Amino acid sequence: MSKYKIKPASPKGLKTYSLQSRRSKVDVKNFAHVFNPDKTFTQFIDSLPNILAGKDFKEFISLMKEARDRNKAIIFALGAHVIKVGLSPIIIDMMKRGWITALALNGAGIIHDFEIAFAGQTSEEVEFQIKNGHFGMAKETGDMLNDAISSGAEGELGLGEAVSKMIADSDFPYKKFSLLSAAYNLNVPVTVHVAIGTDIIHFHPKIKGEALGKASLRDFFLFCSLLEKLGGGGVFVNVGSAVILPEVFLKALSFARNKQGHVEAFSTAVFDFIHHYRPYQNVVKRPLGEKGKGFYFIGHHEIMIPLLAASLKS
Numbered sequence: 001m002s003k004y005k006i007k008p009a010s011p012k013g014l015k016t017y018s019l020q021s022r023r024s025k026v027d028v029k030n031f032a033h034v035f036n037p038d039k040t041f042t043q044f045i046d047s048l049p050n051i052l053a054g055k056d057f058k059e060f061i062s063l064m065k066e067a068r069d070r071n072k073a074i075i076f077a078l079g080a081h082v083i084k085v086g087l088s089p090i091i092i093d094m095m096k097r098g099w100i101t102a103l104a105l106n107g108a109g110i111i112h113d114f115e116i117a118f119a120g121q122t123s124e125e126v127e128f129q130i131k132n133g134h135f136g137m138a139k140e141t142g143d144m145l146n147d148a149i150s151s152g153a154e155g156e157l158g159l160g161e162a163v164s165k166m167i168a169d170s171d172f173p174y175k176k177f178s179l180l181s182a183a184y185n186l187n188v189p190v191t192v193h194v195a196i197g198t199d200i201i202h203f204h205p206k207i208k209g210e211a212l213g214k215a216s217l218r219d220f221f222l223f224c225s226l227l228e229k230l231g232g233g234g235v236f237v238n239v240g241s242a243v244i245l246p247e248v249f250l251k252a253l254s255f256a257r258n259k260q261g262h263v264e265a266f267s268t269a270v271f272d273f274i275h276h277y278r279p280y281q282n283v284v285k286r287p288l289g290e291k292g293k294g295f296y297f298i299g300h301h302e303i304m305i306p307l308l309a310a311s312l313k314s
Helices: 041-047 052-069 088-096 107-119 126-132 139-154 159-168 179-186 209-230 244-260 277-285 301-313
Strands: 074-078 102-106 190-193 235-239 267-272 293-298
Touching: 041 052, 041 301, 052 074, 052 235, 052 267, 052 293, 052 301, 074 088, 074 209, 074 244, 088 179, 088 301, 102 107, 102 244, 107 139, 107 159, 107 179, 107 190, 139 159, 139 209, 159 179, 159 190, 159 209, 179 190, 190 209, 190 244, 209 235, 209 244, 235 244, 235 277, 244 277, 267 277, 267 301, 277 293
Parallel strands: 074 102, 074 235, 102 190, 235 267, 267 293
Antiparallel strands: none
C-alpha cells in the first residue's frame, strides 16, 4: 500500500477520436517505390519517398531545373575537399551543361586544382610531412601559384581569374581535370576567398601579401556582383565549406542587397557529410526571405554530388 496521499490518474473518461479523422505526417502514398534496374534514372529519383530528405531532394532538383530554364544564376561554393575526392569531372560536366554559372573557392581549392592539373595528384600526407618540416614545401605549387597571383594583381585580375588563366594557358598534362581551366574556357567566373595563413603558399618565398590581398578582395566584390543575379529564382549551393565560404556569402549578400535594394526569391542548399553551424545559419536559414527556400543534405560528397548531377541530367 502506497503511503502517498495523491493517487495516480486514471485514463477513464478520456475523449478519443477515430484514427482516420486525424491529420498525420506520413501517408503510404508518399512511400518509396521499389525500383526496377531496367528503368530510367528519372524513375529511380521518382521512386524515392516523398518524405523528409527524399522530398527535399526532389524539390531541390526541380528548383535547379527551373533556374537553368529561366537563365538564372546557379552559384556553387566549393570546399577543397570536393576536389580531393575526385569530383572535378562531375563539376566540369555540370558547368558545360549550364548547371553551374559561377564558382567560389577557398584558398585551398586553387592549390589542389593546380596540383591535379600539373602532376595528376594532390593531398600530401600531412601527419608524415609535418614532422620534418616538409609539409607545404612543394616548389612548383608555391612558385607558379604565387607568380600567377602577382601577375594577375598587376593586371587588375581577381585571384580566381588569374590562376584559371595560368592553368588554361599552360601545357600541364592533366589540365583536363582542372576546374579552373574548364571554367576559364567556358567563361564561368571563379572567385577565390583567401584567409591569410591558412594555405601552404602563404609561407612560400614568392608570396606577396599585397598581391594576394588585392586579388582576393577583387574577387570578393566580383562575388557581390554575382549574388545580385540570384534574385527571382537563382540558386546558391555550398558544398563542403564549413566556415570561410558561408561567412563570405552572408557578407556579400548584405552588400548586394544594400547596393541593389533587393535580392530575394532564391534557393540555397548545403551539401556536407556532417551538420555545421555556419552553413546552416548563413546559407540555409538567415539569408532567405518569405519567398526563398533552403535545404541541407547530409552525405559524403563522393556520393551526393554525382547523385545530384545524374539527377539533373536525367
